[in-house]
Amino acid sequence: MRSSNLGFFLREALKNLRLNLLMSVTAATTTVICVLILGLGLVTYSHVGAFLDSIGRDISMTAYFPEDFSSERVEEVRENVEAYPEISEVRYVSKEQALEDFKETLSEQPDIVEGLPGDVLPASLEITLNNPGDSGAVAQRLQDEGFGEDDLRRNEELVESFETFAYWIMLILGTVTALFLLASVLLVSNVIRLSIFARRKEIEVMKLVGASDGFVRTPFVLEGLVQGLAGATLAALLVAWANSAFVDWAREALPLVPVASGAGKILLVVLILLATGILIGVAGSYFSVRRFLKV
Amino acid sequence: MIYFENVTKVYGGDVVALKDVNLGVEAGEFVFLVGASGSGKSTMMRLILKEIEPTRGAISVDGAKLSAIPRRYVPKHRRNIGCVFQDFKLLPNKTAAENVAYAMEVTGQRRRAIRTRVPQILELVGLGGKKGAYPGQLSGGEQQRVSIARAFVSQPPILIADEPTGNLDPDTSVGIMQLLHRINRIGTTVLVATHDREMVDVMRKRVVALEEGQVVRDMAKGGYTSEV
Numbered sequence: 069m070r071s072s073n074l075g076f077f078l079r080e081a082l083k084n085l086r087l088n089l090l091m092s093v094t095a096a097t098t099t100v101i102c103v104l105i106l107g108l109g110l111v112t113y114s115h116v117g118a119f120l121d122s123i124g125r126d127i128s129m130t131a132y133f134p135e136d137f138s139s140e141r142v143e144e145v146r147e148n149v150e151a152y153p154e155i156s157e158v159r160y161v162s163k164e165q166a167l168e169d170f171k172e173t174l175s176e177q178p179d180i181v182e183g184l185p186g187d188v189l190p191a192s193l194e195i196t197l198n199n200p201g202d203s204g205a206v207a208q209r210l211q212d213e214g215f216g217e218d219d220l221r222r223n224e225e226l227v228e229s230f231e232t233f234a235y236w237i238m239l240i241l242g243t244v245t246a247l248f249l250l251a252s253v254l255l256v257s258n259v260i261r262l263s264i265f266a267r268r269k270e271i272e273v274m275k276l277v278g279a280s281d282g283f284v285r286t287p288f289v290l291e292g293l294v295q296g297l298a299g300a301t302l303a304a305l306l307v308a309w310a311n312s313a314f315v316d317w318a319r320e321a322l323p324l325v326p327v328a329s330g331a332g333k334i335l336l337v338v339l340i341l342l343a344t345g346i347l348i349g350v351a352g353s354y355f356s357v358r359r360f361l362k363v
Numbered sequence: 364m365i366y367f368e369n370v371t372k373v374y375g376g377d378v379v380a381l382k383d384v385n386l387g388v389e390a391g392e393f394v395f396l397v398g399a400s401g402s403g404k405s406t407m408m409r410l411i412l413k414e415i416e417p418t419r420g421a422i423s424v425d426g427a428k429l430s431a432i433p434r435r436y437v438p439k440h441r442r443n444i445g446c447v448f449q450d451f452k453l454l455p456n457k458t459a460a461e462n463v464a465y466a467m468e469v470t471g472q473r474r475r476a477i478r479t480r481v482p483q484i485l486e487l488v489g490l491g492g493k494k495g496a497y498p499g500q501l502s503g504g505e506q507q508r509v510s511i512a513r514a515f516v517s518q519p520p521i522l523i524a525d526e527p528t529g530n531l532d533p534d535t536s537v538g539i540m541q542l543l544h545r546i547n548r549i550g551t552t553v554l555v556a557t558h559d560r561e562m563v564d565v566m567r568k569r570v571v572a573l574e575e576g577q578v579v580r581d582m583a584k585g586g587y588t589s590e591v
Binding site: 073083087270275276280 | 439442456
């Protein structure tokens, strides 16, 4: 393709966009819907993912030191556990601290705890895991250190049901987004095919005058690119706006729920959306024109 | 220039459009292809353009066997043949000048060449004043002139016209035929399919008559019918 041809193709494409304005706008609008669905899906996915992650991080296990551990042994184990790679945080709770905590919990009924000796409660390690799935492995290592099975309070059931829940939420969200995306891609390709069908006579004439397939196709593909990019840009702006509105609202209304603002993430989403729009426009035009080139 | 050898074309398995046609058209000839609707004239035109393939037989155009031309070289083949159709087949969104220019653009010619050549050719067909008009703003005769200008702008060795006057009134038709005649006189091989009896009788050119897909008559300086 010569560079002078590129100018010709661009002029042709822009002129055709103007002349077939209604169809161009229809195709671009349909692309907006399609890309918007994908964008909202991606943003929801990332928010839900971040939220589930933050809940997961709160899940911990507690290891109670057996009575026969000397204070040196306690100190040693504590240091070992802090070095575990699966662990994000360890808090040592001494016997005194445990009693303090207990008293605080029962501050309404002070007589229950009155007169208890200082060492009635065992010292413990409160462990926060990076990944709830590692709880089994960590429990095993703690048992190797000398903890009995009864000394470990694993939130196993909670962890497992939480993981199942997170898995299903993400699966449903992904499936719904994919289905909507599929439907809207079919819709866009239909609109493009319709607009090209309306111009099939034109394509036939071009071919009879001696235009090669590529020569006929290029302006159509450029049109598709412009339509796709225009639709995707609008959709991406809407998604970015909706995301920041949601983050602002959530910070205000749900101060206890951690919401990731994720500026980098939204930029990635915007790029994915623009690429998707262009791909839909270009591929849609390319394949729709191809059907009418066999003259 | 154009040779049909035992060409048969059957559509859809049972509609016989051409039956064992032999025809030779030499360079620089002007030939009328006459016959009723359905006699096979348009089929011959479409075969020459390689729009369709013959069921049996061989066709060669400008020294090339059409069956040997791969699909991707068909556009190049068509650039050697200017075509004029009964329904003009102009691009509705382009002006007269742009329609003519398009035929040059597809061959990748320089913009400067296009800018000088297009007004010349429009002048030649008598449309010098209507360069910027869209097909919808032109009369049938004018549209046909644009289409002839487009067919001829790259000076192809062959020009084929399928019922070029079919949609035009007799006076306008004379002008169109004169234009084709002038194009023939500068050396272009011209093949015109028509059932415009008057035109054929006036022009006194070679006449090939088709009937039910067979060549029934081939006369130099002939008329529409066999009696002279």
